[in-house]
Amino acid sequence: MAKKQSGTAATTSVPTGEDRGGAAYWLIKSEPFKYSWDQFVQDGSTFWDGVRNYAARNNLRAMKVGDKAFFYHSNEGLEIVGVAEVIREAYQDPTSEEETWSAVDFKPVRKLQNPVSLKVIKADPRLEQMALLRLGRLSVQPVTPEEWELVLQYERGT
Template identity: 60%
Template structure:
């Protein structure tokens, strides 16, 4: 199993809306590195859901329920989506500030490549964020 983090601006697509929908395809990725990360996702992988711009915190855990396919919002075959489903809301959202101040997490992709919208996490990084959100 692999672990990931995806970012969404809550005014565009929030964790709350994701939970109401029950499943979504993760579209709008227009960065090649983020696209390659989508292509690397496998069914069953776990995904942190991060509210960017407003809030700036990890709010929940999702899982990959369908591996990559052509992004239905564009005819450009360079872009793909995966289907995600919500798994669990974190009891306490984990802020970017908390992550930056945690010695164990200070070098994760969210800190090093802040503009990247889809990024891998190591299992121990994923577990640490869950621990902080409990």
């Protein structure tokens, strides 16, 4: 799904343009045995490729430089472990010959002091509408500003 960057080259509501009023928030999933947060940090940046779901692709295409994304370890860990930032907007996925698919470049911003588990998120009724819970298999998802702040509160232990 994600690889080291070489060169510089649904049913969800996707924030766009004027509706955004600034940076938008996202959640991107990676299986840690395939591409972990630690590998992402070691690489320094990556392109998010291999997304073959139209809703997830549309979310990639809605991302803008400066948007932030939670980095979520799926299948193992099941927790948000870090914050990433979009550094290049959607372009043709280099792993596909079809123009249908897109990739986006990210850089790591910071590791969460305390990872926030899926169990914690599920236990908070204020997060029951979070795409992570409603659209669990979607690999690239929007996060509302309110959800973003709640997750960061859990990171801080407040």
